[in-house]
Amino acid sequence: MKHQPQTLNFFQQVYTVVRQIPEGRVSTYGAIGRYLGAPQSARMVGWAMNAAHQDPSIPAQRVVNRSGLLTGKHHFPGSQLMQQLLENEGVKVLNDQVQNFKEILWYPSEHLPLWENPL
DNA sequence: TTAGTGACCAACT
């Protein structure tokens, strides 16, 4: 039986954080990466999402880029599935842009006010 | 093995 490389742990951590995102809220690649101690590895978080596609328990639709843009929608089956999933949770999306983005944005360290997060 | 790429972000010019 093979042992999983430690580096793969990073992906698992990303998945764990993503699963913590409540319904009706969204988070960003950068925020997650920062929380995991890899502030400049936002791309890795997106890559983790790509690999997470095999795990339906991961709400990848709740992860958007720092602008609130659904950059990853193109990777979902269908054309507007990501947007539809978000709207189904009460998140309004217009033209691939999350409305009230700052208000529904959720950080792993949620005890901090959103507007004071530098990022 | 080296090199290139990716659902991004921030710094620098």
Next chain:
DNA sequence: AAGTTGGCCACTA
């Protein structure tokens, strides 16, 4: 103000 470049980690060719 806008365009370019570097960087991070894992995966594929």
